Amino acid sequence: MQPIILASASPRRQELLANLGIDFVIRVSEVDETLEEHISPAQQVERLAERKAAAVAVDIQDGLVIGADTLVFNAGQVLGKPINREDAVKMIETLQGKSHEVFTGIAVIDAATGQAVVTHQATAVRFKSMTREQIERYVNTGEPMDKAGGYAVQGKASVFIDSIRGCYYNVVGLPVSKLADVLRRFGVEII
Numbered sequence: 281m282q283p284i285i286l287a288s289a290s291p292r293r294q295e296l297l298a299n300l301g302i303d304f305v306i307r308v309s310e311v312d313e314t315l316e317e318h319i320s321p322a323q324q325v326e327r328l329a330e331r332k333a334a335a336v337a338v339d340i341q342d343g344l345v346i347g348a349d350t351l352v353f354n355a356g357q358v359l360g361k362p363i364n365r366e367d368a369v370k371m372i373e374t375l376q377g378k379s380h381e382v383f384t385g386i387a388v389i390d391a392a393t394g395q396a397v398v399t400h401q402a403t404a405v406r407f408k409s410m411t412r413e414q415i416e417r418y419v420n421t422g423e424p425m426d427k428a429g430g431y432a433v434q435g436k437a438s439v440f441i442d443s444i445r446g447c448y449y450n451v452v453g454l455p456v457s458k459l460a461d462v463l464r465r466f467g468v469e470i471i
């Protein structure tokens with residue numbers, strides 16, 4: 281089997297891939313994650329996932345490099361990670377009491393041939409109504425700061441999640457079942 285390289289510093293992605301029991305190494309390269317204007321959230325996450333994988337693939341001889349990117353799409357607006365506490369409060373204020381979509385793009389690049397498969401998945405997440413005080417208490421936990429949309433479905437934000445339609449793991453940062461489909465196209469059978 282070819283070596284598998286996860287081009288991600290996200291502990292969530294590392295944990296989800298490790299859960300599958302496959303051997304992989306982690307290599308991360310600096311990538312400009314500035315959001316582009318006038319492209320759909322699906323295109324946005326696909327481009328960033330591909331950029332992350334390509335930045336690592338260019339430096340190695342062989343192996344399958346996996347890149348991923350997650351964004352929240354709410355009321356026509358793309359939300360990345362909050363830049364500070366106030367930004368996190370604002371993000372959650374716009375999310376509470378309704379549904380939004382979480383997009384994760386994944387890219388797998390065969391470093392030896394340059395062959396790439398890039399795709400994405402969307403999951404709908406509905407938040408309960410939250411008071412300003414609850415939002416502030418949640419932000420004070422520190423949990424929102426390195427998460428797209430300013431929340432972690434797998435963490436304390438779970439208290440405020442009303443429902444999820446689609447892949448849960450996609451919200452956490454890696455659509456595991458879709459990734460398995462893509463890896464199979466490169467000859468990697470997980471189970």
Ligand SMILES: Cc1cn([C@H]2C[C@H](O)[C@@H](COP(=O)(O)OP(=O)(O)OP(=O)(O)O)O2)c(=O)[nH]c1=O
Pocket residue numbers: 287288289290291292293308313332348349350351352361382426427428429431432433434451452453
């Ligand atoms: C919505 C949501 C996002 N997230 C996380 C997943 C991602 O780690 C992060 C989105 O940021 P990303 O820029 O997609 O990823 P990253 O910077 O953490 O890691 P890398 O670029 O090295 O792969 O938000 C959660 O953990 N839980 C959630 O519920």
